[in-house]
Amino acid sequence: MPESEGLRNEEEAERLHEPRGIPLHNIHRHDVVIVGAGLAALSGALEAAKAGDVGVITKLFPTRSHSGAAQGGIAASLANEEEDHWEWHMFDTVKGSDYLGDQDAIEIMVREAPSVVRGMEHMGCPFSRTEDGRVAQRKFGGHTKDFGRGGPVLRACYAADRTGHVLLHTLWEQCVKHQVRFYSEYYALSLIVKDRVCRGVVALDMATGEVHIFHAKAVLLGTGGYGRAFSITSNSLANTGDGLGLVLRVGIPLEDMEFVQFHPTGLYPHGILITEGARGEGGHLINDKGERFMERYAPEKMELAPRDVISRAIQTEIDEGRGIGGKGYVHLDLRHIGGDKIRELLPQIAEVVLKFVGVDITKAPIPIQPTAHYSMGGIPTDLDCHVLADGKGEILKGLYAAGECACVSVHGANRLGTNSLLEAVLYGRRAGRALAQEAKGGLPFAELPEEAAEPTLKELEWLQGAKGEEKVADLRTGFQEEMMAKCGVFRDEKDLSLLLESVKEYQKRYQKVGIKDRSKCFNTELIEAIEFGYLLDFAELIVAGALNRQESRGAHARIDYRERDDTNWLKHTLAFKTDEGIRFDYKPVTITRFKPKARVY
Ligand SMILES: Cc1cc2nc3c(=O)[nH]c(=O)nc-3n(C[C@H](O)[C@H](O)[C@H](O)COP(=O)(O)OP(=O)(O)OC[C@H]3O[C@@H](n4cnc5c(N)ncnc54)[C@H](O)[C@@H]3O)c2cc1C
Numbered sequence: 001m002p003e004s005e006g007l008r009n010e011e012e013a014e015r016l017h018e019p020r021g022i023p024l025h026n027i028h029r030h031d032v033v034i035v036g037a038g039l040a041a042l043s044g045a046l047e048a049a050k051a052g053d054v055g056v057i058t059k060l061f062p063t064r065s066h067s068g069a070a071q072g073g074i075a076a077s078l079a080n081e082e083e084d085h086w087e088w089h090m091f092d093t094v095k096g097s098d099y100l101g102d103q104d105a106i107e108i109m110v111r112e113a114p115s116v117v118r119g120m121e122h123m124g125c126p127f128s129r130t131e132d133g134r135v136a137q138r139k140f141g142g143h144t145k146d147f148g149r150g151g152p153v154l155r156a157c158y159a160a161d162r163t164g165h166v167l168l169h170t171l172w173e174q175c176v177k178h179q180v181r182f183y184s185e186y187y188a189l190s191l192i193v194k195d196r197v198c199r200g201v202v203a204l205d206m207a208t209g210e211v212h213i214f215h216a217k218a219v220l221l222g223t224g225g226y227g228r229a230f231s232i233t234s235n236s237l238a239n240t241g242d243g244l245g246l247v248l249r250v251g252i253p254l255e256d257m258e259f260v261q262f263h264p265t266g267l268y269p270h271g272i273l274i275t276e277g278a279r280g281e282g283g284h285l286i287n288d289k290g291e292r293f294m295e296r297y298a299p300e301k302m303e304l305a306p307r308d309v310i311s312r313a314i315q316t317e318i319d320e321g322r323g324i325g326g327k328g329y330v331h332l333d334l335r336h337i338g339g340d341k342i343r344e345l346l347p348q349i350a351e352v353v354l355k356f357v358g359v360d361i362t363k364a365p366i367p368i369q370p371t372a373h374y375s376m377g378g379i380p381t382d383l384d385c386h387v388l389a390d391g392k393g394e395i396l397k398g399l400y401a402a403g404e405c406a407c408v409s410v411h412g413a414n415r416l417g418t419n420s421l422l423e424a425v426l427y428g429r430r431a432g433r434a435l436a437q438e439a440k441g442g443l444p445f446a447e448l449p450e451e452a453a454e455p456t457l458k459e460l461e462w463l464q465g466a467k468g469e470e471k472v473a474d475l476r477t478g479f480q481e482e483m484m485a486k487c488g489v490f491r492d493e494k495d496l497s498l499l500l501e502s503v504k505e506y507q508k509r510y511q512k513v514g515i516k517d518r519s520k521c522f523n524t525e526l527i528e529a530i531e532f533g534y535l536l537d538f539a540e541l542i543v544a545g546a547l548n549r550q551e552s553r554g555a556h557a558r559i560d561y562r563e564r565d566d567t568n569w570l571k572h573t574l575a576f577k578t579d580e581g582i583r584f585d586y587k588p589v590t591i592t593r594f595k596p597k598a599r600v601y
Contacts, residue, residue, distance in 0.1 A: 022453060026205075026212040030055035030181065031439040033201055033216035035188045035243065037062035039164070039421060040403025040428035041222025042171040044385075047432025048220070049178040052439035055214060057186045057203050059238060059527075062172045066224055066236045067424060070164025071348065072277035073138060073156030074120075074425070075418035076113035080134040081154040086110045088147060089155065091594055093419060096142040096306050097412025098554035098564065099596035100256070100572070100589055105383055105408045107592065109419070109426055116426050117157050125170040127159050128345075138345075139280040142306035142416040142601075152280075152304045156418040161275050161348045164421060171425075186212065187527060188242065190456040191219065191399070192448065193250045196389060198398035199446045202456045206527065209520025211457060215448045218398045218438050220431050221246070221379065221387075222424075225404040228531075229539050230372035230488070231480035234266055234273035243405040245534025247379050253391040253576040253585065254538060255407040256377035258545030261415055261555050262489050264310035266371025267356060268329035274349055274368055276417040278334055279303040281345055285314070286331040286365065287322040293330075298601040305601040308414040308555045311370040315489040324367065331365035338362075370489050374415055376555065377545075378407035380574065385431035391574035392587050398446065400435060402427040409572065412589075413554020463529050468512035472529045475513070479506050479536070487543055492560045496547040503540045510536055541575040544582045549573065566596055 031052030034041045041056065048054045058065070077084040089110040094101055121127060121135060128136040137154040145153045159166040175182075185206045192200040192213070200215040223243025227235025244254055264285075265274040279285075285303055287293045297313040298305035318328050334342060339362040342350055346361075353359050353366050379401040380391040385408065389396040402408075403424040410423050482502055486495035510533060517525040551565035552558050574585040 022211055022213060026210055027215065028055060028212060029215045029445065031217050032220065032435050033057065033214045034220045034222060035201060036065070036222035036224060036403070037172070037182070038065035038067035038222055038224050038403060039167055039171060039424035040431075041220065042168070042175050043425045043428030044220045044222060044400070044402055044432035044435065045175050045180045046171060046178060047429050048435040048439065049175065049180050051436030053181070055181045055183060056175070057183045057188050057201060057214060059185065059187045059206070061184045062182060063168055065168060066239050067164045067421070068168040069236060069273070070421055071161040071273065071275035072280065073140060073158035073163050073418045074117060074167065074421040075140070075143065075155050075416070076117040076157055076422065077110065077155060078114050078117060078135060078137065078157065080130060081137045083145070084153055084155055086113070088145060088153065089113065089143070091147045092143050093410065093416055094594045095148060095599055096414055096416040098414055098599055099566075099570065100409070100412030100553060102409040102590040103592040103594065104590045105410045108383060109410050109423060112426055113422050116422060116429070120167060120170060120425065123170050123174055125159070125166050127157055127166070138277060139304060140417040141276055141279065141301070141304045141310070143418070152301070156277070156280065158277065160344070161277055161346050167421060167425065187530070188246065189460065189530070191246050191250050192452045193396070193399070194449045196396060197446045198396060199448055200452070202453045204460070206522055209523060211453060211460070213448070213452055215445060216398070217443050217445055218400060218435050220385070220435060221399070221401040221405055222403045222428060223405045225375045226535065226538070227372045227374075229480065229483050229535055229542065231477070231484040232266060232271035232369065233372040234263055234271055235373070240531040240535055241375070241405070241538055242531060242534050243401065244378060244538040247387065248537050248577050251576075252387060252389055252396065253380065253574040254377060254541050255380040255391055256409065256545070256573050257538065257541040257575060258549050258556050258573065259376035259413050259554060260372060260487070260542060261307060261374035261376060262311040262370040263373035264307055264314050264370055265332055265368040267353065268367035268369045270356060271369070271371035272352060272356060273371065273373070274332060274353070274366060275346070276307070278332060278346055278349060281334075281341070282337050283332050283334045284336075285310070286333050287317045288324050288326065289322060293317055293322070301601040306414055306416060308557070309601055311489050312557055314368075314370055318369070329367040329369045332368045333365040334361050335363065335365070372484070374420060375404055376407070376411045376413065376415055378405050381406050381408045383408065383430070384434040385427055386434070391585065400431045402431040413556060463515055463526060464518070466513050466515045468514040470509050470513045472513055472525070472532050475506060475509055476528070476532050483539065487546055490557050490559050491546050492558060493547065496543055500540070500543045500547060503536065503543055507536050507540070537577065541577065541582060545573050545575055548584055564599070570596060
């Protein structure tokens with residue numbers, strides 16, 4: 001792999017004066033710098049590498065990104081197993097989003113989905129196959145035939161229950177082949193933005209504790225989701241939403257943060273994901289009375305209704321005392337599917353359940369509960385993934401975002417399963433193409449300001465020397481539990497108001513943290529403190545957004561405002577973090593083909 005150019009030329013060295021002790025060999029230069037190495041980032045890196053030189057900064061080794069944990073599938077109306085059309089996929093996605101998804105962005109996604117899967121297949125991605133050798137497809141919640149008039153459709157392409165793993169490995173191999181330069185276990189600390197132009201990234205080399213500067217013509221954020229804001233989550237430890245913190249600190253708003261997806265089937269008590277594919281293959285949800293309770297909530301689609309509907313159903317069963325033995329879980333029963341089929345199609349699930357709770361899923365039902373899973377909101381972008389400085393039309397030059405950290409709004413108020421891997425690969429690819437254009441266009445590097453790393457270095461120095469009495473681990477645990485209890489599947493004004501006060505309290509307490517570990521090499525105490533700082537910043541927007549939105553739509557269920565209110569709330573929230581507090585603005589939803597209707601399953 002090529003070495004980064006570095007800034008060895010003397011004129012530049014003179015100009016930069018080795019800012020605050022950052023040696024010149026720690027100052028790198030790439031046409032394009034990408035933060036993250038999940039599907040969105042790698043898909044972007046691969047495209048951008050066709051036109052220019054790309055550096056990828058990632059806090060995890062690339063193949064450890066959360067995308068690799070995705071199980072069930074990636075949606076595309078390939079019609080390999082039965083009739084299907086992109087228009088059906090579009091309708092389902094719009095309805096699934098509770099009409100908050102932007103239909104121009106959705107149309108791009110569903111039209112191009114087959115090309116995404118074929119593209120991955122041509123790169124060698126080992127999908128499961130039909131008997132005649134085509135990519136196999138399975139059912140998933142909310143994906144239907146004939147504009148919702150028919151039953152569930154076989155649309156999710158998969159590789160057993162390891163779909164994300166094979167996609168991620170395939171893209172990573174291709175990036176290596178195309179000479180993308182990886183900086184693994186580098187933690188992005190801040191964006192370098194001056195005069196409304198993003199010029200690079202400041203990052204910490206976790207192995208040495210040294211600060212590096214990455215100078216770029218353009219930066220793509222593919223930093224993933226923030227499930228770790230909640231105590232019960234399907235997300236990996238690293239999913240702390242850092243990218244959201246990075247953009248908030250340069251004054252960019254976040255969009256639709258109140259919409260957090262709770263996946264219905266998290267393993268009890270940990271919250272580890274049991275893929276929706278398990279219901280796609282025929283699994284039943286059963287309460288303490290032995291009832292298939294979905295009959296009462298979604299009589300037609302049953303266990304294949306969308307996630308928000310099923311999570312509310314499960315939570316209601318639990319809250320009304322019909323959890324198993326009166327406890328906080330219900331059962332997911334797969335036994336009738338048969339041992340052979342389970343071992344072939346859901347091997348990882350069988351292993352995880354056995355290892356974590358000692359249940360053999362061919363012989364006994366799985367204890368499950370809703371688990372924080374996915375962030376529908378995020379960094380506002382346009383259709384080419386440019387980050388929007390005002391959340392609406394003003395592009396912040398040189399900055400892009402794609403994947404779960406971004407909100408181009410294909411998922412609106414609720415995401416359908418298998419649409420996220422699709423979004424990540426597809427919009428990552430679109431970002432990569434736009435970046436390639438930008439890099440190819442002969443754009444010069446915008447000048448790196450001398451004080452590029454200054455605020456970041458100050459903050460880092462403060463944390464490295466922090467001697468306060470508060471412990472990050474304790475603060476984080478308390479905070480995650482409160483988020484789960486007061487901003488979970490069901491919400492109301494009283495709890496959200498209390499929680500908002502609490503978040504502010506946590507922000508104050510954070511100023512008094514102490515870091516005991518003074519080492520430079522893989523100082524995880526320090527990294528976790530930085531992560532928690534970002535998390536506290538954007539979590540305030542989740543809570544304030546949820547309090548502000550006085551309606552129920554998709555995953556945002558207010559028990560004090562039970563109805564969807566299109567008159568007042570058919571609009572996207574933009575939340576700015578200002579010195580005076582949070583300021584809300586709004587923008588209209590793009591509606592093209594499908595007018596809002598009542599959402600019944
Ligand atoms: C258990 C599980 C199963 C899922 N199953 C499915 C499924 O079957 N189908 C589907 O469509 N969706 C599924 N999803 C959702 C989907 O996997 C994710 O939304 C998607 O993979 C996100 O991809 P991404 O590229 O945006 O981010 P990620 O894959 O999460 O990658 C984020 C990257 O950002 C890097 N990063 C973050 N912060 C920093 C920082 N400060 N500095 C440097 N690097 C940083 C990380 O190192 C990582 O490489 C699942 C999610 C989970 C948790």
